[in-house]
Amino acid sequence: xxxxxxxxxxxxxxxxxxxxxxxxxxxxxxxxxxxxxxxxxxxxxxxxxxxxxxxxxxxxxxxxxxxxxxxxxxxxxxxxxxxxxxxxxxxxxxxxxxxxxxxxxxxxxxxxxxxxxxxxxxxxxxxxxxxxxxxxxxxxxxxxxxxxxxxxxxxxxxxxxxxxxxxxxxxxxxxxxxxxxxxxxxxxxxxxxxxxxxxxxxxxxxxxxxxxxxxxxxxxxxxxxxxxxxxxxxxxxxxxxxxxxxxxxxxxxxxxxxxxxxxxxxxxxxxxxxxxxxxxxxxxxxxxxxxxxxxxxxxxxxxxxxxxxxxxxxxxxxxxxxxxxxxxxxxxxxxxxxxxxxxxxxxxxxxxxxxxxxxxxxxxxxxxxxxxxxxxxxxxxxxxxxxxxxxxxxxxxxxxxxxxxxxxxxxxxxxxxxxxxxxxxxxxxxxxxxxxxxxxxxxxxxxxxxxxxxxxxxxxxxxxxxxxxxxxxxxxxxxxxxxxxxxxxxxxxxxxxxxx
Numbered sequence: 001x002x003x004x005x006x007x008x009x010x011x012x013x014x015x016x017x018x019x020x021x022x023x024x025x026x027x028x029x030x031x032x033x034x035x036x037x038x039x040x041x042x043x044x045x046x047x048x049x050x051x052x053x054x055x056x057x058x059x060x061x062x063x064x065x066x067x068x069x070x071x072x073x074x075x076x077x078x079x080x081x082x083x084x085x086x087x088x089x090x091x092x093x094x095x096x097x098x099x100x101x102x103x104x105x106x107x108x109x110x111x112x113x114x115x116x117x118x119x120x121x122x123x124x125x126x127x128x129x130x131x132x133x134x135x136x137x138x139x140x141x142x143x144x145x146x147x148x149x150x151x152x153x154x155x156x157x158x159x160x161x162x163x164x165x166x167x168x169x170x171x172x173x174x175x176x177x178x179x180x181x182x183x184x185x186x187x188x189x190x191x192x193x194x195x196x197x198x199x200x201x202x203x204x205x206x207x208x209x210x211x212x213x214x215x216x217x218x219x220x221x222x223x224x225x226x227x228x229x230x231x232x233x234x235x236x237x238x239x240x241x242x243x244x245x246x247x248x249x250x251x252x253x254x255x256x257x258x259x260x261x262x263x264x265x266x267x268x269x270x271x272x273x274x275x276x277x278x279x280x281x282x283x284x285x286x287x288x289x290x291x292x293x294x295x296x297x298x299x300x301x302x303x304x305x306x307x308x309x310x311x312x313x314x315x316x317x318x319x320x321x322x323x324x325x326x327x328x329x330x331x332x333x334x335x336x337x338x339x340x341x342x343x344x345x346x347x348x349x350x351x352x353x354x355x356x357x358x359x360x361x362x363x364x365x366x367x368x369x370x371x372x373x374x375x376x377x378x379x380x381x382x383x384x385x386x387x388x389x390x391x392x393x394x395x396x397x398x399x400x401x402x403x404x405x406x407x408x409x410x411x412x413x414x415x416x417x418x419x420x421x422x423x424x425x426x427x428x429x430x431x432x433x434x435x436x437x438x439x440x441x442x443x444x445x446x447x448x449x450x451x452x453x454x455x456x457x458x459x460x461x462x463x464x465x466x467x468x469x470x471x472x473x474x475x476x477x478x479x480x481x482x483x484x485x486x487x488x489x490x491x492x493x494x495x496x497x498x499x500x
Contacts, residue, residue, distance in 0.1 A: 004280065005287045007034050007041045008049040012058035015311055020045075021177035023057040025209050026078060029124055030055060033276035046312045047326065048073070050349030053287040055102070060092040064315045070299060070349065072290040074100045074283060078205065081111035084198030100286055102279060105201050107226065122279055123228045124205045125270035127212035130182070135214040138189050138257050144168045145218075145251075146188035148181070148206060155194045158220070158243060162192065165248040185215050189252060190236070190260060193219035202227040207235060211267040216260035218246075230270035234263050298342070298350035302359040304383060306333055306376070307366025316362070317351065321369075333379045334370035358383045364393045368411070374427040377420050381432055381463055390434065390461040396441065396454040412457060414439070424466065425474035430482050433470070434461040 009027045013020035031041045048054045048071045056063065057076050067073065075096060079086045085108075096112035102120045103109055109116040147159060147169050159169050169192065172181070185191060191210045193203055200222040207217045211234055221227075221237040236259065238246050250256050301317035308318035308327050320327035328348050331337065341353040361380050370376045380390050397411035417436050419426050424433035441454035466474070475481045 003284065004037070004039045005284045006049070006052040007031075007039050007280075007283065008047075008052035008054045009041065009043040010048055010054050010056045011043070011045055012056065012061045012063060013045050014061055017061065018175045018177075020058055020061065021175075023078070024178050026076065026124060026205055027055075027057055028129075029127055029208075030076070030276075032127060032129055033273070034280055036273075037277060037280055039280060044326065046314045047347055048314060049346050051346045053283040055283075059095060060086075060088045063092075063095060065091075065095055065098075067315055068099065070294055072287045072294075074102055074286065077101055077103045077108060077112075079108070080105075080197045080199045080201045081108040082199060085111070085201075086197065100282075104204055107199070107201055120275075120279055120282060122275040123230065123272050124208040125228070125230050125272045126267050127208065128268075130209065130212040131268075132186055132214050136187065138216070138260055141187050141189045143170050143184065143188040145170065145247075146184060146191045146215075147171050147194075148185070148191060148210075149193075149203070150196060152196060155196065158194050158240065159192075161243050162247050165244055167247045167251060182209075182213055185210055185213050188215050190216040190218050193217055193235075195220060195222060195225070200225045202231065204228060204231070207231060208267075208270075211235075211264055214264055216264055218251075230267065234267035234270065236260065236263060298352035299348055300352050300354065300357055301348075302357075304353075304358050304361045306361060306363040306380065307369065309365055311364075313362070317348065317353070320366075332371075333366065334372045334376040336375065337379050339382055353383065355382055356385050356388075359385060359388050361388070361390045362392075363390065367392055367394050374419070377434075378427060378429065381429065381434065384463040386432065386463055386465060388463045389437075390463070392459045392461070393442070393456050394459075396457050398451075398454065414457075417459060417461070420461065424470075425477045429466075430471060430474055430478075431466055432463055433466055435464045436460075437462045 009030055011020055011023045011027055027043055031043060034041045042049065042052070048067060050071060053072045053074060055074050055076050057078065059075050060079055077096060079088055081088065081093075093112050101113070102122055104122065104124060106116065106121055109119045109121075113119050144167050145162065147155075149155070159171075163169055170184075170188070172184075176184075191206075193207060195201075195203070202219070202225050204227065207219065210217050216236060217234075218236045218238065220240055222239070227235070303313075303316040305311075305313045305316040305318045308320045309322070309325050312318050312326070317329065318327045319329045319331050319333065321330065321332045323330050328345055329343070329351075339353065339355045342351070344350045361384060363376075363380070366376065367373060384390065394412045397413045417434070417439075420434045421436050436459065438458070438460035440448050440458040441451050442456045442458055443449040443453045444455045446456075475483070
């Protein structure tokens with residue numbers, strides 16, 4: 001390998017979806033493996049990088065396939081697929097069928113590929129960065145048995161059977177991930193693992209994380225369960241019909257603790273460096289090939305997200321004044337901007353925003369925080385094509401939430417939009433204005449409601465050309481009548497001849 005590619009790990013998170021945090025463990029593991037081989041690795045939520053090979057976690061939650069044209073994308077499948085597995089969308093399977101994919105289990109591949117040998121498989125094994133400096137002795141840990149994961153009737157029945165033996169099974173009463181969850185794992189004598197799907201594939205990522213933290217894993221094993229070899233002697237296996245006997249006679253005995261410590265110790269030798277070295281080599285070749293054939297022209301975005309904040313939208317040009325939220329472009333549209341805008345960022349690559357070139361703009365908090373609202377609206381008008389759309393969601397002035405954000409400068413009501421539609425000349429516009437196409441009140445649950453329950457307003461504004469009558473009215477109302485300067489046409493001076 002002559003040159004290591006820059007790697008970016010992208011976690012897909014629909015707005016407010018806390019369970020996307022479940023991919024942090026796997027992304028951190030990829031980061032560790034790639035970094036130990038000298039690669040430069042970054043990580044982000046929903047963001048892709050034009051200057052890197054992007055490994056995408058959680059694409060089953062939604063991913064625009066068109067983004068693969070400009071970005072080098074490798075999809076990390078962590079779902080149990082096939083008959084009896086997770087109910088994923090056809091779009092996700094189609095995405096896997098036509099993309100570069102890396103999987104954690106060979107048995108998933110037949111669900112999306114006719115050429116299983118072409119799909120790379122890498123395991124999740126020991127993570128040395130999780131090893132505890134001073135682990136609590138197993139006998140002294142306050143949590144008997146911890147269960148982590150989604151609940152269904154099958155798992156619930158198994159837990160009830162365990163508790164009938166007198167062993168207390170602890171579970172979280174809400175979503176908990178990352179270091180906050182790990183703080184409980186290291187206090188458990190063991191973590192219990194039960195299969196969720198009929199496929200009964202071993203929950204490798206969860207088990208490897210717990211074992212790396214120094215906590216034993218007790219897992220059921222069905223006939224079709226085929227774990228990686230590293231787990232054969234690192235996990236305490238049992239069948240479903242052994243539950244009562246195991247937990248009433250063996251669990252928490254001196255023999256159990258000795259066996260559990262040996263299993264955790266054995267896992268420390270599980271190092272998948274060769275598999276990840278092969279994956280990094282693949283990423284290098286894939287990235288070079290993709291970047292050689294992707295469009296060379298600057299990206300001309302058709303969708304712009306103004307005031308993106310923490311709600312980054314992939315496939316859009318995300319603009320915000322706050323560098324901390326990692327927008328594509330740091331800028332304040334409530335200040336004068338120059339169009340065309342030409343630039344380049346690690347996330348977008350070369351970009352070129354021409355006047356009247358954008359189809360859709362979405363803005364929310366930017367309007368409430370703008371120092372000069374007419375300037376912001378005018379910049380949006382200038383970027384949009386004729387009949388382009390501006391979607392805004394802003395706080396209604398009567399709502400309790402209207403002033404809860406200290407950065408907000410204003411709240412809005414029904415009359416706000418008159419200045420940008422019917423009274424367009426008041427903000428200095430002449431040839432174009434906005435037309436209010438749709439107006440809705442939304443309650444605290446983001447549902448359409450009556451005005452009395454309104455927390456926010458959703459407004460769809462469309463850029464339209466002003467009519468002859470509207471321009472006549474505008475001339476009547478403007479101080480300079482908006483007439484041209486009528487400068488005389490001077491004869492052109494002789495110019496130098498161009499030479500090719």
